[in-house]
Amino acid sequence: MGRVEEELVKLAKSMKLRTGALGLGDDCECLKLTNSFLCANVDGFRAKDVKMEFMDLRDVGWRGVIASLSDLVAKGARPLASSFSVYSNSIEGIKELSEGALEAIREYDLIFMGADSNKGEDAIDVFSIGTAKKPIPIGGAKVGDSLVIPRGCWGCVSTCLRGEAEGEILEHCKRPRIRIELVDVIEEFADFIHASSDSSDSLAITLWRIASSSKVRIDLFDVPKPEEVSLEDALFSGEEYLPVFIIENDVAEEFAKRIGGIVAGKVSEGEGVYFRGRLLEPRGWEWF
Amino acid sequence: MGRVEEELVKLAKSMKLRTGALGLGDDCECLKLTNSFLCANVDGFRAKDVKMEFMDLRDVGWRGVIASLSDLVAKGARPLASSFSVYSNSIEGIKELSEGALEAIREYDLIFMGADSNKGEDAIDVFSIGTAKKPIPIGGAKVGDSLVIPRGCWGCVSTCLRGEAEGEILEHCKRPRIRIELVDVIEEFADFIHASSDSSDSLAITLWRIASSSKVRIDLFDVPKPEEVSLEDALFSGEEYLPVFIIENDVAEEFAKRIGGIVAGKVSEGEGVYFRGRLLEPRGWEWF
Incomplete structure (x- = not known):
């Protein structure tokens, strides 16, 4: 936002x-x-x-x-x-x-x-x-929860914009797809998922929105991006059309496996978003 | 359309x-x-x-x-x-x-x-x-039905565009209003209303759309417009945000009274829209 x-x-x-x-x-x-x-x-x-x-x-x-x-x-x-x-x-x-x-x-x-x-x-x-069945709010993350992120074309649009993309990455930029079947898994884990958001403006901005709406600190460890994409692009590109989830720690590994993703971070007391220990800039797509 | x-x-x-x-x-x-x-x-x-x-x-x-x-x-x-x-x-x-x-x-x-x-x-x-409860189609007009039109600011926008408007007409152009309470009356007469449409592009075009969707002829006799508005404007102006209804003839008078309108025409075999016996041009607002 x-x-x-x-x-x-x-x-x-x-x-x-x-x-x-x-x-x-x-x-x-x-x-x-x-x-x-x-x-x-x-x-x-x-x-x-x-x-x-x-x-x-x-x-x-x-x-x-x-x-x-x-x-x-x-x-x-x-x-x-x-x-x-x-x-x-x-x-x-x-x-x-x-x-x-x-x-x-x-x-x-x-x-x-x-x-x-x-x-x-x-x-x-x-x-x-x-x-x-039970819509997930953006502001429900709790201290002790885990961050789960699906594998996907994180950072692809920036790669495409620089003319460096081909194959699947180019295809994502031209005709991005979403996985409707995720809804089945989300419904199954509905009682444990506390917060979620679609990543439109960038992963960094999305995590900042969740952190500030939930009044918590989020630590991000990793991004399940394609190998060809730089970490910089994966954090700040936007337009991935991928969801991120905050879920109870006990079931995070299982949920990650089921959606084809990773446990990518954790929620703790405090505020802001950190990547591998350093403050992550809330940077991405903004039109004004 | x-x-x-x-x-x-x-x-x-x-x-x-x-x-x-x-x-x-x-x-x-x-x-x-x-x-x-x-x-x-x-x-x-x-x-x-x-x-x-x-x-x-x-x-x-x-x-x-x-x-x-x-x-x-x-x-x-x-x-x-x-x-x-x-x-x-x-x-x-x-x-x-x-x-x-x-x-x-x-x-x-x-x-x-x-x-x-x-x-x-x-x-x-x-x-x-x-x-x-029962959405009304555009193409359900039957031979023998009547056309019912609510009183309203028919033709007002053309009048405003020429700089000739004041008072209520000017207010309609600036902040048009709709009557949500019409839904109560429509629900009450639901079994008798066969077709309806919102007049956006002009009364003439709206009646043509109903006539051609229903494969019938519509004869229009009168338009319940403000006195200050010309008949020409009332027929071809558009942007009235008013509905028109095709309803069984037996209850048309009662329905017209209840919605604050008039029985303005009739449906017969054939095709096209006629105003006081002459073919009505399907003219109004079109952006291309």
């Missing part, structure tokens, strides 16, 4: 609005139904801010849906349906953005809930809903 | 996506729950396309929420929650757009489901969800 989002949260708080189960400033918001929660997320961007030279507008549309679904999965919500709004100055642009978004909607077997289109700079906003 | 939306519907159809209870090309989409439907709508625009000289960005944000809620109400869905995505090149712009949207969310007692913000031309996309 960057400075602008913080200002929006402050504004919304001052207006005393009705909010849902997770509240202002989390990755998505959930409403209590009879036996479950309905969760919703909105995510969007301009094409010029995410489109790398090897991408077309279809890839941008695809990425819009992924960005939105990823936030749901990180909270333990099973994606159900998506709708979107697209802007372009040409009908061709509207169609390409929409086609990529619809491809992702089909790929993840979602119900398509409609779209709006308008003239403007190429951009897409995606709104997705899902259902959760 | 303009040409671009038609192309999007064609694209989505060709991809054989999963859809909900209303299907592609309606004003919103609904998912069947146990005893009701969850309906969702997305609506958005650039500030430069809707902002008149007497409006600020707060008014644009407000209008985004209204545009989205209006589609839900027209389908008989009770608005429940909204989220939005805003674009601006300044933090001040993001805040103003958000503040107007949040004011509407508070005004209509909705749950705020979160927001995203990005740099770009001033724009807002609003996603709203609601629940319906």
Whole structure:
């Protein structure tokens, strides 16, 4: 959450609005139904801010849906349906953005809930809903918990931006994918997972958000990144569309194994985020 | 639905996506729950396309929420929650757009489901969800039915654009309002209402959409507009945020009375929309 989002949260708080189960400033918001929660997320961007030279507008549309679904999965919500709004100055642009978004909607077997289109700079906003048995807050980390991170393309986007990527890393940058099946494991461990967040702006920023929302210190030891990616990129790149979890220490190893990840750190009293003993700068993607 | 939306519907159809209870090309989409439907709508625009000289960005944000809620109400869905995505090149712009949207969310007692913000031309996309006992399709008009239209600011936006508006008409253009309580009446008459649509692009275009979706002819006799507004504006202006209904003839008068409207026309065999016997041009707001 960057400075602008913080200002929006402050504004919304001052207006005393009705909010849902997770509240202002989390990755998505959930409403209590009879036996479950309905969760919703909105995510969007301009094409010029995410489109790398090897991408077309279809890839941008695809990425819009992924960005939105990823936030749901990180909270333990099973994606159900998506709708979107697209802007372009040409009908061709509207169609390409929409086609990529619809491809992702089909790929993840979602119900398509409609779209709006308008003239403007190429951009897409995606709104997705899902259902959760028990949505995970961002601010629930407890002293003694462990940090679990799935293996994934940590740092890939920075590598792509420098033109150093090929193979799977390039593919991640062009058409990132998410693992919906993580929701099954999350539901199984629901009573032990205390906090989670999707990593959008960077791993460093995500851990800082969890630490400050939970009023704890997080020590990070390792990042389960591809070998070709530098540690620097893995910590500060962003756009991984991967979740991070804070879970009770006793079950952390088992949970890590089940999601294909590692126990990457621990939670203790204090504040801030440390990497191998040194303060980790809260640096990553911010648009203002 | 303009040409671009038609192309999007064609694209989505060709991809054989999963859809909900209303299907592609309606004003919103609904998912069947146990005893009701969850309906969702997305609506958005650039500030430069809707902002008149007497409006600020707060008014644009407000209008985004209204545009989205209006589609839900027209389908008989009770608005429940909204989220939005805003674009601006300044933090001040993001805040103003958000503040107007949040004011509407508070005004209509909705749950705020979160927001995203990005740099770009001033724009807002609003996603709203609601629940319906029985969502009304656009294509269900039957021969012998009547057309019922509520009294409202039909044609006001064209009047404002020409600088001829004052008082209530100016207020409608600046901060349009919708009548959520219509949902109570719609639910009461649910078994008799066969088709409905929100009038966004113009009354003429809206009636054409209902007629062609339902494969019937609609004859319009009158528009319950303010006295100061010309008939031409009332037919072709758009942005009224008012619903129109096709209902069984027997209960049309009673329904019209209850919603504060008039029986404004009838449905017969054939195709097209006629006003006082002459073919009505399907003209209104289209952005390409």
